[in-house]
Amino acid sequence: MLNQKGGVGKTTSTVNLGHGLARAGYRVCLVDLDPQGHLSLHLAIETDQLEATAYQLLVDDDCSIEQVIVPARERLDCIPSTVDLAAAESELADHPDRNSILRHKFAPVSDRYDIILIDCPPGLGLLTLNAMCLVDEIIVPMQAHFLAMQGVGKLMETVWRVSSGVNPDLKLGGILLCMHETQSIHSRNVVSELEAFFEDARQSDSPWSGTRLLHPPIRRNIKLAEAPSFGQTIFDYDPDCRGAKDYQGVVESLLSGWCSN
Amino acid sequence: MLNQKGGVGKTTSTVNLGHGLARAGYRVCLVDLDPQGHLSLHLAIETDQLEATAYQLLVDDDCSIEQVIVPARERLDCIPSTVDLAAAESELADHPDRNSILRHKFAPVSDRYDIILIDCPPGLGLLTLNAMCLVDEIIVPMQAHFLAMQGVGKLMETVWRVSSGVNPDLKLGGILLCMHETQSIHSRNVVSELEAFFEDARQSDSPWSGTRLLHPPIRRNIKLAEAPSFGQTIFDYDPDCRGAKDYQGVVESLLSGWCSN
Ligand SMILES: Nc1ncnc2c1ncn2[C@@H]1O[C@H](COP(=O)(O)OP(=O)(O)OP(=O)(O)O)[C@@H](O)[C@H]1O
Numbered sequence A, B: 001m002l003n004q005k006g007g008v009g010k011t012t013s014t015v016n017l018g019h020g021l022a023r024a025g026y027r028v029c030l031v032d033l034d035p036q037g038h039l040s041l042h043l044a045i046e047t048d049q050l051e052a053t054a055y056q057l058l059v060d061d062d063c064s065i066e067q068v069i070v071p072a073r074e075r076l077d078c079i080p081s082t083v084d085l086a087a088a089e090s091e092l093a094d095h096p097d098r099n100s101i102l103r104h105k106f107a108p109v110s111d112r113y114d115i116i117l118i119d120c121p122p123g124l125g126l127l128t129l130n131a132m133c134l135v136d137e138i139i140v141p142m143q144a145h146f147l148a149m150q151g152v153g154k155l156m157e158t159v160w161r162v163s164s165g166v167n168p169d170l171k172l173g174g175i176l177l178c179m180h181e182t183q184s185i186h187s188r189n190v191v192s193e194l195e196a197f198f199e200d201a202r203q204s205d206s207p208w209s210g211t212r213l214l215h216p217p218i219r220r221n222i223k224l225a226e227a228p229s230f231g232q233t234i235f236d237y238d239p240d241c242r243g244a245k246d247y248q249g250v251v252e253s254l255l256s257g258w259c260s261n
């Protein structure tokens, strides 16, 4: 889940799509790559009791992925993080292979999981690049607002750079509209602008030639903001609310898109 | 306007409070310290036609503040920025006085303005520290959500550090609730937690002993998200909507707080 703009729904989507996919029977690993540690907080993982988290995994050659995996739900593991992770960017600045560390660390367990979801921090720094080097597909949570649209161009530039360099398989998979207000004309205008842009891109050979708006959009629903204060996903907290139904719908559309490829 | 968490209403509040204060007769200067350039975009300032913006002001010793001030509305000037500003942090890393550059640059015009409002980028890096060294008071836009509350502690640590160092006058003035949903129980719980925290702090000698929740909260109102796509403030776009009334209310409560001190 990647968008350099903050507060758009990255953490909320990582947790709820992750749990939704695990409930559907897939083995899922969530990675908290944000020094705010909001994913770990959302799942009520007691990070102060842990010896190693994402920070040690990235900066300590001897730290293996086995040491940082924490079980969260059935078929759902998590690699938590703390504010220590903020130091990784400067500590790894001179590391020759700094953007591919996560990819190397994950290699021993890649057959243990069907799906890895990474919650990226706001910004396009080293932590985000590490995620881009590991995955096949980027999902961009965003709001259908004018100011939110401005950053998408810059994100595409970075995706293009990474996919023509260290990770040729990298694609921009889908745009996930979050906190969506279906009644608003403004949002509808932004949505049609986005759809037109990606329609035009279909003929190109860019990493976003296959990008689509994921359905359904995630409507604004206060239950999604309440769930983290109880350490619960939306499926634990209120499985019948709009938020749970919307994330369930996206789980199903992701699976049908992935299974038909 | 400062909050390291992104997407909380910093830019929207800087533009609309700035225009509200100028409409009330005060001479106001807005500073766009975010490399996203959203404040400049919100005011439809053609930054690609400008020779110098906030970036040159900070990194170029010969660039004076006169060269970067752009008139925006009556009694309202702006110092715009572009994505170039993102390079300032690394270029100034070795500058001995790197956090006080903005303060020195502003000195020649400090009697020209009654109020300076700075739109800070997400994060607590060099650009945000430059803002903290120039101003007397910080306003923290935030949403009354559980995840949004987590970062406030870290923000306070930074305010304490700056106020016991380079800027002893620095105070945490007010918390401005944005995108506020008055009906939600969750938001009410978060609000009472915030109020209780600042009530306790009144006896302390911390920089937040005088902090209060600004009134009224800014309710969620799609017009506030539409206005930037027309290059307009909420007072230009729809002066009778809830968003304009809420920001007008905060203008009045800020002025009565400032005038009585
Ligand atoms: N559909 C929704 N309806 C209501 N509230 C939501 C929704 N999605 C997210 N939120 C709330 O909005 C806020 C921002 O969401 P979230 O923290 O997931 O964004 P983020 O992109 O991860 O932010 P950051 O960039 O700081 O990591 C949170 O308080 C969250 O609880």
Ligand SMILES: Nc1ncnc2c1ncn2[C@@H]1O[C@H](COP(=O)(O)OP(=O)(O)OP(=O)(O)O)[C@@H](O)[C@H]1O
Pocket (backbone or CB within 6 Å): A005, A006, A143, A145, A146, A147, A148, B005, B006, B007, B008, B009, B010, B011, B012, B013, B034, B036, B038, B120, B121, B122, B178, B179, B180, B218, B219, B220, B221, B222, B223, B224, B225, B226, B228
């Ligand atoms: N009260 C409100 N009601 C509805 N939408 C709002 C409100 N305030 C802000 N918005 C919208 O929410 C989004 C985030 O607001 P804004 O860009 O002002 O936040 P920010 O803190 O400046 O973000 P960043 O950290 O990226 O600089 C924008 O699309 C804005 O138009």
Ligand SMILES: [Mg+2]
Pocket (backbone or CB within 6 Å): A010, A011, A012, A034, A038, A119, A120
């Ligand atoms: Mg997050």
Ligand SMILES: [Mg+2]
Pocket (backbone or CB within 6 Å): B010, B011, B012, B034, B038, B119, B120
């Ligand atoms: Mg902003």
